[in-house]
Amino acid sequence: MQRVVVVGSGLAGTHAAMALRRQGYEGELVLVGAEEHQPYDRPPLSKAVLLGNQDDTSLTFSLDELRIELRPNVHATGLRSGVVETSVGDLAYDGLVLATGSEPVRLPGTGGRYLRTKTDALSLRASLREGAQVVVVGAGWIGAEVATAAAKHGCQVTVLELAATPVAHALPAEIASHFVPWYAAAGVELRTNCAVAEVGPDGVSLVDGSSLEADVVVVGVGVRPAAGWLEGSPIPVDRGVLVGADLATGVEGVYAVGDLVARWSPRYGERIRGEHWDDALRSPAVAAANLLGGAEEYDPVPYVWSEQFGRMIQFAGNLGPESKGKLVWRGDPATGEGWSAFWLDSRSCVAAVLAVDQPRDFVQGRRLAEGSVPLDVDKLADPAVMVKATVAEFQRD
Numbered sequence: 001m002q003r004v005v006v007v008g009s010g011l012a013g014t015h016a017a018m019a020l021r022r023q024g025y026e027g028e029l030v031l032v033g034a035e036e037h038q039p040y041d042r043p044p045l046s047k048a049v050l051l052g053n054q055d056d057t058s059l060t061f062s063l064d065e066l067r068i069e070l071r072p073n074v075h076a077t078g079l080r081s082g083v084v085e086t087s088v089g090d091l092a093y094d095g096l097v098l099a100t101g102s103e104p105v106r107l108p109g110t111g112g113r114y115l116r117t118k119t120d121a122l123s124l125r126a127s128l129r130e131g132a133q134v135v136v137v138g139a140g141w142i143g144a145e146v147a148t149a150a151a152k153h154g155c156q157v158t159v160l161e162l163a164a165t166p167v168a169h170a171l172p173a174e175i176a177s178h179f180v181p182w183y184a185a186a187g188v189e190l191r192t193n194c195a196v197a198e199v200g201p202d203g204v205s206l207v208d209g210s211s212l213e214a215d216v217v218v219v220g221v222g223v224r225p226a227a228g229w230l231e232g233s234p235i236p237v238d239r240g241v242l243v244g245a246d247l248a249t250g251v252e253g254v255y256a257v258g259d260l261v262a263r264w265s266p267r268y269g270e271r272i273r274g275e276h277w278d279d280a281l282r283s284p285a286v287a288a289a290n291l292l293g294g295a296e297e298y299d300p301v302p303y304v305w306s307e308q309f310g311r312m313i314q315f316a317g318n319l320g321p322e323s324k325g326k327l328v329w330r331g332d333p334a335t336g337e338g339w340s341a342f343w344l345d346s347r348s349c350v351a352a353v354l355a356v357d358q359p360r361d362f363v364q365g366r367r368l369a370e371g372s373v374p375l376d377v378d379k380l381a382d383p384a385v386m387v388k389a390t391v392a393e394f395q396r397d
């Protein structure tokens with residue numbers, strides 16, 4: 001291969017380019033990115049950056065050393081065989097990695113801020129002045145982090161959530177209902193079962209006909225894959241670029257990684273939309289290996305974390321709004337101390353784990369989830385017993 005093009009200079013695209021070099025690719029390597037910035041990391045944007053503790057989240061690596069030619073401010077606009085069409089002309093490729101990530105779902109109306117880029121984060125931070133009325137639409141991962149920062153800055157914060165509990169897209173109500181008291185404790189008003197109809201410049205109108213004024217409205221109601229530019233191309237797209245566990249698109253020499261993809265998971269027998277940092281970090285090495293002739297699979301247990309209201313939340317698994325399997329609690333959420341919850345499948349293996357300020361439970365639980373190891377349920381229910389010590393006797397022999 002003489003020229004590999006990577007489209008999208010976020011975490012996944014940048015790591016794909018780095019992995020190609022590290023795995024021995026010697027040809028021309030072009031990284032095309034729509035943003036003006038050098039590649040940077042997004043999770044701190046809604047945490048340390050919004051809180052005012054950090055400005056720069058640049059990824060640390062050397063473009064020159066790795067001989068990666070970054071082309072910022074360039075939009076890919078289309079794709080045909082062997083050619084990426086861009087805002088500055090055609091770019092021929094022998095190998096291609098698609099990594100254009102995702103973009104926020106927009107609500108009707110002309111107002112509202114969305115938090116995706118470094119520019120969004122710095123501009124939002126400047127608006128979070130003491131006493132400002134802030135409405136956050138959506139109590140998902142991002143909405144809760146924005147509410148945390150806004151409350152810290154002394155804003156009057158109201159969070160409007162369509163579902164009955166926070167993070168309803170990822171966690172069942174029996175778990176997420178324990179997140180509700182965190183809002184009031186931080187001085188944030190959480191209104192659940194609340195449907196926003198439109199976002200205007202000075203507030204939001206609700207479906208019930210009422211409205212809410214605000215100095216700042218931040219919308220965090222999910223993301224969708226940034227795949228519009230692939231319309232009319234041979235790349236299969238259905239709520240994400242469709243790839244197998246090898247991250248191949250089915251079009252020769254074209255792989256896709258990170259938030260953009262809906263990957264086939266042999267582990268779950270279904271398609272998984274990533275949308276989390278861990279996928280963007282780890283999937284590119286597999287795509288790079290396969291583009292260079294390898295035969296690797298990417299099929300981990302999905303992992304996400306969030307830092308909200310002074311707590312570290314970590315979740316690994318694939319649940320959705322429904323609880324799957326037997327739920328085992330470790331610790332009592334009502335005490336304010338750390339706790340965790342495990343979902344076990346019919347073989348008593350970890351299907352999913354959620355931990356709140358309980359990193360040790362999480363690390364051990366996640367490892368066991370990856371390995372499908374049966375646990376002793378009674379021991380697991382005792383938080384004094386280490387999770388790894390609950391592996392059923394016959395497995396340890």
Ligand SMILES: Cc1cc2nc3c(=O)[nH]c(=O)nc-3n(C[C@H](O)[C@H](O)[C@H](O)COP(=O)(O)OP(=O)(O)OC[C@H]3O[C@@H](n4cnc5c(N)ncnc54)[C@H](O)[C@@H]3O)c2cc1C
Nearest residue numbers: 008010011012034042043076101102258259275276277280
């Ligand atoms: C504020 C924030 C906080 C987050 N916090 C967490 C967290 O705590 N935990 C967690 O697990 N995940 C978190 N995430 C999610 C995580 O950051 C993403 O999963 C990850 O960044 C995805 O990386 P990516 O490279 O696939 O996509 P992106 O980061 O979206 O990068 C894609 C890049 O492609 C560019 N692009 C798009 N279209 C085109 C085009 N047509 N041509 C050229 N370039 C294009 C975009 O401008 C962008 O730079 C957070 C995300 C945000 C926004």
